[in-house]
Amino acid sequence: MSRRVATITLNPAYDLVGFTPEIERGEVNLVETTGLHAAGKGINVAKVLKNLGVDVTVGGLLGRENIEGFEQLFTELGLVNRFQVVEGRTRINIKVTEKGGDVTDLNFSGFEVSAENWQHFKQDSLSWVGQFDMVCVSGSLPKGIALDEFTDWMKALRQQCPCLVFDSSRAALDAGLLASPWLVKPNRRELEMWAGRALPELSDIITAAQTLRDQGISHVVVSLGADGALWVNASGAWLAKPPACNIVSTVGAGDSMVGGLIYGLLMGETSEHTLRLATAVAALAVSQSNVGVTDRSALAAMMTRVELHSVTEQQQ
Numbered sequence: 204m205s206r207r208v209a210t211i212t213l214n215p216a217y218d219l220v221g222f223t224p225e226i227e228r229g230e231v232n233l234v235e236t237t238g239l240h241a242a243g244k245g246i247n248v249a250k251v252l253k254n255l256g257v258d259v260t261v262g263g264l265l266g267r268e269n270i271e272g273f274e275q276l277f278t279e280l281g282l283v284n285r286f287q288v289v290e291g292r293t294r295i296n297i298k299v300t301e302k303g304g305d306v307t308d309l310n311f312s313g314f315e316v317s318a319e320n321w322q323h324f325k326q327d328s329l330s331w332v333g334q335f336d337m338v339c340v341s342g343s344l345p346k347g348i349a350l351d352e353f354t355d356w357m358k359a360l361r362q363q364c365p366c367l368v369f370d371s372s373r374a375a376l377d378a379g380l381l382a383s384p385w386l387v388k389p390n391r392r393e394l395e396m397w398a399g400r401a402l403p404e405l406s407d408i409i410t411a412a413q414t415l416r417d418q419g420i421s422h423v424v425v426s427l428g429a430d431g432a433l434w435v436n437a438s439g440a441w442l443a444k445p446p447a448c449n450i451v452s453t454v455g456a457g458d459s460m461v462g463g464l465i466y467g468l469l470m471g472e473t474s475e476h477t478l479r480l481a482t483a484v485a486a487l488a489v490s491q492s493n494v495g496v497t498d499r500s501a502l503a504a505m506m507t508r509v510e511l512h513s514v515t516e517q518q519q
């Protein structure tokens with residue numbers, strides 16, 4: 204029986220989120236705490252999907268020593284928990300928003316994964332991923348997981364579940380892309396790092412996205428921060444732009460977009476509708492301290508404010 208969606212987060216995090224008018228480097232900065240959330244990319248995606256009414260299973264690796272906040276979240280949201288517990292602590296990441304809306308991320312390192320942990324995780328995850336309509340792998344890799352091991356696991360995952368969604372950065376992004384996932388969502392900076400060059404114009408981004416498509420990736424969605432997102436697939440290319448938003452925290456904006464994309468695709472919506480929805484979900488996320496869709500009417504209203512157009516050959 205199909206079990207809808209599973210998200211896998213190999214390196215989750217508690218996000219300590221706060222606000223200070225202006226960060227002064229090398230000085231003592233007083234920060235107003237806006238939240239401490241059990242998070243990490245796949246967990247944020249799962250939260251959005253669950254809010255939208257989709258059954259979600261969450262998996263990956265979690266540190267034993269500070270697991271309670273995650274267990275509480277899974278129970279509260281009714282997420283099916285398939286995380287493997289490893290020795291050590293899940294990391295805490297610090298996210299500080301300044302008055303202009305800039306966010307500084309301090310992403311720390313957490314537990315280290317032993318060879319035995321990784322073997323067990325591979326075996327276990329590959330025994331259940333095939334039950335799902337879509338599987339989303341997102342985020343960085345903890346210490347102990349070699350890049351070639353990650354590529355091999357992603358390839359095996361792709362065999363089990365063709366609709367593999369992937370969102371990562373730096374070396375883990377490069378390693379995961381070698382498995383040709385079904386959908387990938389880099390942000391502009393991540394795409395530039397993968398491409399090894401700056402991508403200043405929309406046409407540069409489209410060219411890089413097409414290169415990824417040529418490598419067997421069906422859907423390439425490039426998120427562009429306040430400028431919105433570009434989606435390139437076999438049917439065309441579209442650009443969505445959100446309205447100007449009051450920024451509380453952009454943390455989880457990308458994850459919210461991934462959640463919206465998965466939701467639209469799962470529901471069989473068109474690319475246009477799905478991109479509009481995902482852009483609206485992400486716009487709501489930046490106006491709050493945490494991710495999630497708590498008000499469906501606010502989402503519907505935000506969708507009407509997203510500007511969306513097809514990117515024609517001429518514009519490309």
Ligand SMILES: Nc1ncnc2c1ncn2[C@@H]1O[C@H](COP(=O)(O)OP(=O)(O)O)[C@@H](O)[C@H]1O
Pocket residue numbers: 389390391425426427428429430431432445446447448450453455456457458460481482483485486489
């Ligand atoms: N300042 C903003 N105003 C409105 N929407 C935003 C803003 N920043 C981000 N978003 C939305 O969130 C999406 C993801 O943000 P982005 O910064 O590109 O990704 P990531 O969080 O992965 O770095 C964007 O495509 C956009 O739809």
Ligand SMILES: O=P(O)(O)OC[C@H]1O[C@](O)(COP(=O)(O)O)[C@@H](O)[C@@H]1O
Pocket residue numbers: 214216217218242243244245247296310341342343344371372453454455456457458459
């Ligand atoms: O796994 P990474 O790449 O280190 O990122 C982890 C961080 O990304 C987040 O999932 C937020 O991601 P986005 O802002 O890209 O949506 C945080 O919850 C977490 O602290």
